[in-house]
Amino acid sequence: MSPEPRIAVVGATGAVGRTMLEILAERDFAAREIVPFASERSAGQELPGGLTVRALSEEEIDGFDIALFSAGSGVSREWAPKFAARGAVVVDNSSCWRMDEDVPLVVSEVNPEALDAHRGIIANPNCTAMQALVVLKAISDAVGLERIVFSSYQSTSGTGKAAVDELEAQTEAILHGTEPPAPEVYPHPIAFNVIPQVETFKDGDDYTTEERKVIAESRKILGLPDLAVTCTCVRVPVFTGHSAAIVAEFDRELSVERATEVLSAAPGVVLAELPTPLMAAGGDVAYVGRLRRAQGAPHSLAFFVAGDNLRKGAALNVVQIAEIVAAGRA
Numbered sequence: 075m076s077p078e079p080r081i082a083v084v085g086a087t088g089a090v091g092r093t094m095l096e097i098l099a100e101r102d103f104a105a106r107e108i109v110p111f112a113s114e115r116s117a118g119q120e121l122p123g124g125l126t127v128r129a130l131s132e133e134e135i136d137g138f139d140i141a142l143f144s145a146g147s148g149v150s151r152e153w154a155p156k157f158a159a160r161g162a163v164v165v166d167n168s169s170c171w172r173m174d175e176d177v178p179l180v181v182s183e184v185n186p187e188a189l190d191a192h193r194g195i196i197a198n199p200n201c202t203a204m205q206a207l208v209v210l211k212a213i214s215d216a217v218g219l220e221r222i223v224f225s226s227y228q229s230t231s232g233t234g235k236a237a238v239d240e241l242e243a244q245t246e247a248i249l250h251g252t253e254p255p256a257p258e259v260y261p262h263p264i265a266f267n268v269i270p271q272v273e274t275f276k277d278g279d280d281y282t283t284e285e286r287k288v289i290a291e292s293r294k295i296l297g298l299p300d301l302a303v304t305c306t307c308v309r310v311p312v313f314t315g316h317s318a319a320i321v322a323e324f325d326r327e328l329s330v331e332r333a334t335e336v337l338s339a340a341p342g343v344v345l346a347e348l349p350t351p352l353m354a355a356g357g358d359v360a361y362v363g364r365l366r367r368a369q370g371a372p373h374s375l376a377f378f379v380a381g382d383n384l385r386k387g388a389a390l391n392v393v394q395i396a397e398i399v400a401a402g403r404a
């Protein structure tokens with residue numbers, strides 16, 4: 075790879091894509107050129123930093139060293155192999171390749187060694203799983219992790235820009251005493267509500283597709299194929315920051331004191347008395363707190379995690395992976 079890679083950002087006008095561009099700038103990522111791509115609709119649009127959006131086309135995708143994808147699974151399925159075939163290393167934010175055996179699924183602090191096996195495409199994990207895994211990895215290195223019960227509180231920016239607009243419009247209407255616009259993104263109004271469904275129920279499954287991602291990706295990233303995971307993903311009227319209440323069960327005793335010690339030394343983790351999404355939004359760490367014994371289960375701990383879904387949950391981890399790739403360490 076050339077010392078200063080040429081980088082494509084695909085989905086650059088979206089919630090995650092914009093955050094990727096911000097983080098590349100914040101971290102002074104040494105790039106020869108950064109080229110933003112989006113759909114035909116956005117071609118020609120000016121983005122901060124004087125970047126002009128291009129539409130994806132066969133003619134425009136040559137000569138990239140790294141391509142950061144965040145434009146949904148359909149776009150990744152079609153275009154990621156094309157970028158990879160032309161020599162770029164793709165880091166993909168969608169769920170398209172995550173469970174593919176040949177594609178490493180990487181949280182930069184948890185399993186960077188998996189990057190060595192990449193064949194041109196690297197997958198970035200689900201945003202809800204990501205921040206919890208930074209915490210769970212640290213604990214599972216100290217004792218054997220056997221089971222987790224995972225209940226999420228997910229913000230609207232996790233669905234993308236249209237969902238953020240829906241929460242804003244409904245909230246504003248209600249606060250001004252007018253009829254709120256009917257829900258389009260979610261199955262129920264999201265303002266002043268809580269919806270116990272994230273993504274969809276597929277083929278009669280009683281877990282949603284989001285819950286299935288948390289289950290399967292946690293097992294793959296932690297290297298624990300038999301980990302028992304019960305997961306309930308819930309959408310809440312928060313703009314940015316996903317949280318999760320987790321009960322983790324181990325193969326032996328782990329005291330609150332020892333867990334606190336382990337977590338205070340874990341990279342990307344900060345202990346907080348009361349972690350909240352507002353505290354986490356705009357930052358790069360997962361906050362963990364409310365650490366206590368779980369009742370009735372001797373080898374268990376309960377705790378609460380909050381992180382920024384657009385940053386560590388998506389864009390930051392992509393950029394951290396790109397930094398490892400650019401440094402020639404993968």
Ligand SMILES: NC(=O)c1ccc[n+]([C@@H]2O[C@H](COP(=O)([O-])OP(=O)(O)OC[C@H]3O[C@@H](n4cnc5c(N)ncnc54)[C@H](OP(=O)(O)O)[C@@H]3O)[C@@H](O)[C@H]2O)c1
Pocket residue numbers: 084085086087088089090091111112113114115116117130144145146147149167168169199200201231232233234235236383384387388
């Ligand atoms: N939001 C999160 O917290 C989060 C976290 C982890 C992973 N992800 C994943 O990241 C991806 C993007 O999410 P998002 O929240 O940023 O969505 P978003 O705000 O809706 O943005 C979607 C982006 O994809 C572009 N796009 C759509 N169709 C395209 C096409 N045919 N060709 C090229 N570009 C196209 C859009 O361009 P236009 O503006 O031109 O339409 C826009 O830039 C999804 O796969 C999502 O699952 C999101």
